[in-house]
Amino acid sequence: MRRVPLECVQLQGDSFSLALRWMILASTIALDVLILMYHFVEIKISLVDTGSEYWRVGVTSERLLKVLTELVICSMCPLPGTGYVNWPILKSKYTDRRVELPFDVLLCLPMFLRCYILCRFMVLHSAQFQDAATRTIAVLNQITVDFPFVVKTQLFDRPLAMICAFTGSFWFCMAWMLAQCERYTDTDTPGLRHFLNFIWFEIVTFFSIGYGDVVPQTYCGRALAISTGIVGTFVSSLIIALVGRRMQLSLAERRVNQVIAESQLSNSYKNTAASVLQHIWFVHKYRKQLDRHGDRGSKRITFRIRIHQRSLLQAILAFRRVRWRLRMRLEEEDEYIAFRRAYVETQERMTEFRKKQNQLRTQLATLNEKVESLSDIFASPSCIILPPTNQTRKAISAIDLHRLPSI
Structure with a gap:
């Protein structure tokens, strides 16, 4: 059985790693160029909105700071030819133990900050941003269609899917970073086992359980563990708020x-x-x-x-x-019930008022008919007015005496 020398294997591994670093560097340069192009298009759109033709009007200090921050974040990547750095291990309380950690590992960790591009992608491809009518309504209501607005909309529509997707991605990324920081402290454990152990560590730390069976032994690992606890507290509060909203009565x-x-x-x-x-x-x-x-x-x-x-x-x-x-x-x-009750009471009063008005109108019409009939009777030539009799005069006199006020 032929054995391959260890030097050849290491040389092949170094060659593959070097080629991979050059590819990452090339993709990083391309990403920086695309970011500059994106902001150039944003400046042109802002010039169209303001009606100006001078490009300096669109280049504000806030936009310039934003471009520089994005370029710094997206420019961090492992470079070819980097060396090693002495990394302290915090496992022993009495002896100062250090290991040589490749500097590429530290340069790989900030690359996860590029995930903000996924947030921008989600905003640009959201229904709220692509629909012109929705954007017009948002502008009229002084609402900016940005990442917080889109995230709140998605959390309102699909809360479980959003939280599960974010939590799973966060666990995977943080477990990979912890494995890279901690794998040089224990060279006897395989890399896959390191990764699985730190997935378990992420889960128990995320939910503030902390069994203590897996402990980070570097400053980098402890910083990542603190970040995991903070994000876990935030997500737990968000879950409680969403569950409380779902449990509210409609x-x-x-x-x-x-x-x-x-x-x-x-x-x-x-x-x-x-x-x-x-x-x-x-x-x-x-x-x-x-x-x-x-x-x-x-x-x-x-x-x-x-x-x-x-x-x-x-x-x-x-x-x-x-x-x-x-x-x-x-x-x-409830305001709706109060308004409804007031409306019903008003309607009942109006109905009663109309009913009485109709009764009065009917009585007036009847009285008018009787007056007209009497007028017709008196106006007819056959109507003969007879002089009053003695009995009639006595009755009228009695009525008049009865109506006189008493002295």
């Missing part, structure tokens, strides 16, 4: 419960009012009996009066409590 459900509660309070209000009247009647009844019978049976009647007086006091207190609860319910009721 507007129709709140209205149904409000109508039921109001109906129950109205029934209690009527029952307590009836109880007050009932006990008042009993007290009045037994007092009448006490006045009627005198000393005979006075103790028994007085005892019953005291019982109903106590019951009357309790009924009055219950009536006040129910009235207060009903008043608070009316103050806290």
